[in-house]
Amino acid sequence: MTLFVTTGRARRLTRTVSSSSRRRAVKGWLYAAPTTIFVVVLFLIPLILVVRMSVSRWPLLSGNQGFNAPDNYTKVIHNRFFADSIVFTLKYTVLATVLLIGLGLGLALLVQESSRWKNLLRASFLVPSALGLASASLLFYVLYSPLAGPLRGLGVSFLGTPNAALYSTTFLIVWRFAGFYMLLMLVGLQGIPGDVYEAARVDGASRWQTFRRITLPLLRPTLALTTILCVTGSLLAFEQFYILTKGGPDNSTITVVQLIYIVAFQGQNDLGVAAALSVIVLVALVLINILQLRAFRTDER
Amino acid sequence: MIAFQRGSRLRALLTIGVSTAVLALAACGGGGSSPESAVSVGAEGTDDGTNLTLWTRAPLEKQAKLLVAAYNKSHKNQVALTVVPNDDYVAKVGAAAGSSGLPDLFAADIVYVPNWVKQGLFRDISSNVDQLSFKDQINQGHMKAGTMDGKKYVLPFVLDLSMLFWNKDLFKAAGLDPEKAPATLEEYAADAKKIQALGKKDTYGTATGLNCGGCLVFTWFPSVWAAGDQVMNAEGNQANFTNDTSKKIFQTWRDLWSSGAVLPSSKDETGATWTAGFTEGKVGLMFYPATLLSSTTKFDAGVAGIPGPGGGSSTFVGGDGIGVSKDSKKAAQAWNFLNWMMSEDAQVEVLAKDNDVVSRTDLANNKYAAKDPRLVTINQVAGKGQTPVALNFQQAYNAANSPWLTLVRNQVFGDAGKLEPDNQQITSVLSSQ
Numbered sequence: 001m002t003l004f005v006t007t008g009r010a011r012r013l014t015r016t017v018s019s020s021s022r023r024r025a026v027k028g029w030l031y032a033a034p035t036t037i038f039v040v041v042l043f044l045i046p047l048i049l050v051v052r053m054s055v056s057r058w059p060l061l062s063g064n065q066g067f068n069a070p071d072n073y074t075k076v077i078h079n080r081f082f083a084d085s086i087v088f089t090l091k092y093t094v095l096a097t098v099l100l101i102g103l104g105l106g107l108a109l110l111v112q113e114s115s116r117w118k119n120l121l122r123a124s125f126l127v128p129s130a131l132g133l134a135s136a137s138l139l140f141y142v143l144y145s146p147l148a149g150p151l152r153g154l155g156v157s158f159l160g161t162p163n164a165a166l167y168s169t170t171f172l173i174v175w176r177f178a179g180f181y182m183l184l185m186l187v188g189l190q191g192i193p194g195d196v197y198e199a200a201r202v203d204g205a206s207r208w209q210t211f212r213r214i215t216l217p218l219l220r221p222t223l224a225l226t227t228i229l230c231v232t233g234s235l236l237a238f239e240q241f242y243i244l245t246k247g248g249p250d251n252s253t254i255t256v257v258q259l260i261y262i263v264a265f266q267g268q269n270d271l272g273v274a275a276a277l278s279v280i281v282l283v284a285l286v287l288i289n290i291l292q293l294r295a296f297r298t299d300e301r
Numbered sequence: 302m303i304a305f306q307r308g309s310r311l312r313a314l315l316t317i318g319v320s321t322a323v324l325a326l327a328a329c330g331g332g333g334s335s336p337e338s339a340v341s342v343g344a345e346g347t348d349d350g351t352n353l354t355l356w357t358r359a360p361l362e363k364q365a366k367l368l369v370a371a372y373n374k375s376h377k378n379q380v381a382l383t384v385v386p387n388d389d390y391v392a393k394v395g396a397a398a399g400s401s402g403l404p405d406l407f408a409a410d411i412v413y414v415p416n417w418v419k420q421g422l423f424r425d426i427s428s429n430v431d432q433l434s435f436k437d438q439i440n441q442g443h444m445k446a447g448t449m450d451g452k453k454y455v456l457p458f459v460l461d462l463s464m465l466f467w468n469k470d471l472f473k474a475a476g477l478d479p480e481k482a483p484a485t486l487e488e489y490a491a492d493a494k495k496i497q498a499l500g501k502k503d504t505y506g507t508a509t510g511l512n513c514g515g516c517l518v519f520t521w522f523p524s525v526w527a528a529g530d531q532v533m534n535a536e537g538n539q540a541n542f543t544n545d546t547s548k549k550i551f552q553t554w555r556d557l558w559s560s561g562a563v564l565p566s567s568k569d570e571t572g573a574t575w576t577a578g579f580t581e582g583k584v585g586l587m588f589y590p591a592t593l594l595s596s597t598t599k600f601d602a603g604v605a606g607i608p609g610p611g612g613g614s615s616t617f618v619g620g621d622g623i624g625v626s627k628d629s630k631k632a633a634q635a636w637n638f639l640n641w642m643m644s645e646d647a648q649v650e651v652l653a654k655d656n657d658v659v660s661r662t663d664l665a666n667n668k669y670a671a672k673d674p675r676l677v678t679i680n681q682v683a684g685k686g687q688t689p690v691a692l693n694f695q696q697a698y699n700a701a702n703s704p705w706l707t708l709v710r711n712q713v714f715g716d717a718g719k720l721e722p723d724n725q726q727i728t729s730v731l732s733s734q
Contacts, residue, residue, distance in 0.1 A: 249568075
């Protein structure tokens with residue numbers, strides 16, 4: 001869209017302003033309008049509101065009480081769960097990303113290689129993706145329940161210790177999302193031209209060499225996309241922990257977004273402080289995404 | 302692929318944008334929090350066919366539905382009831398309060414009432430409450446929680462008391478007297494161990510919600526009160542769990558846990574299923590909500606007050622208070638509902654008939670209670686019970702990450718030596734502004 005507009009503008013500079021080019025520019029803006037409206041209404045306006053909220057005293061139950069910057073930001077940093085929640089979120093993100101990218105790629109290769117069971121395998125890996133995350137979490141809540149769960153006879157406490165809770169939740173996420181990442185990887189794999197593989201085979205490359213030297217480099221754009229999706233998604237993790245662990249046991253599984261929810265609605269009931277934390281998360285996320293894009297882009301070219 | 306990456310960045314931004322939007326909308330339009338003018342209407346209120354709205358939280362759904370149905374049947378005014386899941390109730394009320402969208406009437410967990418009154422969510426109904434001939438017989442715990450600066454803001458909607466329930470079948474099997482409740486916390490622990498010693502499959506001595514701050518407040522505070530102590534100072538800004546009574550209670554439970562007489566899932570119990578074990582007949586005795594008496598039908602259950610170390614008996618007078626919201630334009634009609642709710646018709650013919658606790662002591666010995674001596678016990682203990690008052694109650698005790706939960710878990714499973722700092726942490730949350 002920007003391409004249209006700029007070429008239109010460039011033409012306007014060189015030639016005399018013709019009515020047809022103006023019409024084209026108007027058309028361009030019209031094409032862009034739905035997206036613009038969407039971004040302004042759903043992103044820009046809430047963003048401005050949240051920034052305003054983050055510099056105001058704003059209790060949940062009594063509304064805006066006026067400007068108080070930077071109190072909310074100091075309160076966030078002094079929150080007794082602030083550091084812990086960041087550490088836990090990062091730990092969870094690394095774990096989930098490594099597992100999901102690895103498994104997604106592995107499953108994609110498996111599905112691509114095997115010809116006989118291809119459709120069955122693809123479908124069975126993808127089925128969990130059809131379930132909403134909250135529904136999946138509830139399903140696992142019952143599965144893990146020491147009182148009603150079908151696995152209670154094993155005598156294992158799935159959510160009882162900090163590590164068990166982390167691994168049990170990660171297992172849910174892997175189950176829920178592995179198929180989705182497999183699908184993205186499959187699209188990437190199918191985008192690699194067959195003649196490259198043929199050439200490799202003619203040159204006598206082994207399976208491992210083909211994977212290392214051909215599949216991985218040519219899959220880089222897909223890997224970039226999946227990593228960014230996965231890292232962003234994991235950093236914003238909420239439902240699974242909200243439903244499965246509620247941040248427990250002993251406050252060991254509080255993610256950053258959950259902390260926003262806790263501050264806003266569970267006790268402190270302070271929207272100002274919650275908004276300040278949201279702004280901090282937003283800035284951090286934008287920075288992390290820029291860094292990731294940079295890293296993958298330089299490698300690409 | 303580049304386009305894809307842009308897309309993902311946009312999506313990431315949108316994800317945050319949307320989540321922040323939710324937060325923003327939850328509070329946008331905030332502003333004026335000045336308390337609305339006091340309600341002063343005719344003694345009976347007005348019954349002119351107005352539609353009223355009423356919100357309550359899910360645990361009291363049964364009682365709320367009965368009350369609303371009975372009112373709608375006998376009045377021209379019609380009340381539309383909205384039941385909200387327990388965990389979402391504060392968020393929903395908060396969002397509505399910020400945007401002046403509260404219903405005409407809404408109930409609140411009685412422990413949150415002092416805070417919500419202070420935030421101006423309820424209208425002052427003193428002049429009408431004072432006209433009630435039985436105003437001194439209304440449950441004092443609830444009335445105290447809903448009173449600020451001498452003005453009354455709420456009436457008791459549904460009382461929920463914590464009581465000692467025991468399974469008479471299991472008592473018999475363990476050679477205990479099925480008609481006699483343990484008189485002290487020590488006896489309670491001994492009985493639990495005896496039932497555990499039966500070695501019955503999937504059957505345990507006792508159970509509780511050890512990862513549920515609200516459950517622990519509800520069931521363990523009464524042991525402190527029964528021994529004549531207090532859990533907080535009168536202002537509700539200082540925790541008091543380092544006294545000998547509290548220490549004895551924590552030691553008793555630590556010992557019960559390590560002896561294996563506690564239902565194992567109690568350790569991770571966040572409150573969703575904390576009563577299920579007893580209701581299914583798999584737990585010998587437990588501190589349990591009295592509102593569940595009518596659903597505990599699988600076996601013969603005994604009911605008594607909660608004992609403390611060395612004896613005594615008390616209860617946590619919980620449940621919900623109800624008031625007219627600051628946003629209601631129909632105060633006269635709303636009062637008509639409240640006035641009817643406190644009447645003998647509603648208290649006896651709706652609540653008592655359903656085996657629920659009445660909120661007026663003068664109606665404690667009603668005809669339905671007479672049929673079931675357990676109800677008389679509950680109604681009598683209600684008078685001896687307490688409702689703790691603190692502005693930051695939710696954050697200090699009920700929240701999933703509350704310092705109270707940390708204290709209890711350290712005392713039962715962890716490093717019991719942390720009592721002083723854990724108690725200090727509760728105090729600092731209670732006293733924060």
